[in-house]
Amino acid sequence: TKDSKTIPATLIPGDGIGPEIMDSVVEILDTVGAPFVWDKQLAGMAGVDAVNDPLPKQTIESIRRTSLALKGPLTTPVGGGFKSINVTMRQEFGLFANMRPTKTIIPGGRYEDIDFVMFRENLEGYYAAMEHYVPVGDDPKGIALSTGYNSRAECRRIVKFAFDYAVANNRKTVTLVHKANILKLLTGIFLEEGRKVAEEYKGRVEFNDRIVDACAMQLVTNPWQFDVIVTTNLFGDILSDLASGLVGGLGMAPGANIGEKAAVFEAVHGSAPDIAGKGLANPLALLMAAVMMLQHVGRQDLADRINHGIKKTITEGGIRTKDLGGNATTKDLTAALKQQLS
Numbered sequence: 001t002k003d004s005k006t007i008p009a010t011l012i013p014g015d016g017i018g019p020e021i022m023d024s025v026v027e028i029l030d031t032v033g034a035p036f037v038w039d040k041q042l043a044g045m046a047g048v049d050a051v052n053d054p055l056p057k058q059t060i061e062s063i064r065r066t067s068l069a070l071k072g073p074l075t076t077p078v079g080g081g082f083k084s085i086n087v088t089m090r091q092e093f094g095l096f097a098n099m100r101p102t103k104t105i106i107p108g109g110r111y112e113d114i115d116f117v118m119f120r121e122n123l124e125g126y127y128a129a130m131e132h133y134v135p136v137g138d139d140p141k142g143i144a145l146s147t148g149y150n151s152r153a154e155c156r157r158i159v160k161f162a163f164d165y166a167v168a169n170n171r172k173t174v175t176l177v178h179k180a181n182i183l184k185l186l187t188g189i190f191l192e193e194g195r196k197v198a199e200e201y202k203g204r205v206e207f208n209d210r211i212v213d214a215c216a217m218q219l220v221t222n223p224w225q226f227d228v229i230v231t232t233n234l235f236g237d238i239l240s241d242l243a244s245g246l247v248g249g250l251g252m253a254p255g256a257n258i259g260e261k262a263a264v265f266e267a268v269h270g271s272a273p274d275i276a277g278k279g280l281a282n283p284l285a286l287l288m289a290a291v292m293m294l295q296h297v298g299r300q301d302l303a304d305r306i307n308h309g310i311k312k313t314i315t316e317g318g319i320r321t322k323d324l325g326g327n328a329t330t331k332d333l334t335a336a337l338k339q340q341l342s
């Protein structure tokens with residue numbers, strides 16, 4: 001039986017492989033009776049081609065209305081003076097938390113049974129991109145300078161978000177990652193505020209911290225020790241890609257950008273122009289992003305069903321796309337998954 005569709009959500013197919021994998025994902029969501037009523041909107045090159053804007057007003061207004069979006073990968077327009085789509089979205093909707101689960105689905109790889117979640121601060125740090133040159137002698141660009149900043153309020157908000165997630169999802173430990181031994185102020189206040197927040201959760205969630213370089217090493221040598229990780233913008237950017245490499249790469253990595261005014265769900269990968277239009281793309285990263293979206297709206301039941309279906313299809317069924325070492329097309333995988341779920 002299908003549930004009635006009651007939750008308005010913005011759907012952005014995106015560029016390159018975006019429309020192919022989005023078709024697949026919407027089919028799967030329909031198969032399980034997901035509650036979303038889609039408002040289809042443009043962004044990326046599709047937006048530039050249609051209205052000369054990579055993030056059209058109409059798309060922003062749609063997300064403002066729905067507070068919820070599933071977004072395909074967008075090709076970043078080169079030149080033309082376009083502002084970064086992601087930065088605009090993060091600012092517009094205050095998307096302060098980037099959440100990336102890392103979980104082993106395919107057995108037999110280098111890392112079995114990995115299951116942790118990383119939260120990355122999404123608005124501050126070095127991503128403020130306040131950069132300039134300083135002249136040295138007769139070289140006007142002799143030195144390059146970049147300024148990062150972290151506010152106590154934002155540090156508290158992201159760490160608290162990670163702890164609340166831990167409580168709600170039965171996670172035992174939050175690990176805060178920093179470089180407070182060198183960037184004593186910039187990431188020092190992240191650690192300071194983190195420790196204060198941890199006090200509020202004492203007895204419910206364990207807390208520890210790691211210096212980022214040691215954490216990178218431990219993610220490779222013993223990733224099983226991690227449960228929930230929370231870190232600053234740049235460190236999170238790098239460590240979360242490292243994490244996706246532990247569990248099958250970009251085709252298996254979903255992410256969410258969560259804020260007070262909206263939540264935007266997407267695959268971590270880009271528009272993959274090298275395989276676009278060939279029917280070879282792996283739709284699972286975007287599908288897992290849709291699964292996160294189902295959890296976000298309280299439909300853990302449907303999320304579990306799809307996760308189970310994915311696991312059966314790619315393990316017992318052995319249906320895998322090329323990036324996972326198989327020879328299934330996007331359509332083959334979609335059909336097999338649908339059959340598994342019906």
Ligand code: NAD
Nearest residue numbers: 073074075076250251268269270271272274275281282323
């Ligand atoms: P990419 O992630 O698009 O591709 C990297 C490699 O991974 C390619 O070989 C590609 O074929 C492969 N790949 C990616 N997703 C796959 C999938 N689902 N199935 C099978 N193989 C997959 O990175 P790129 O080539 O550096 O970037 C291409 C464009 O995407 C650029 O314009 C970039 O700015 C943009 N981009 C967008 C986002 C986003 O919208 N969130 C993220 C990253 C890159």
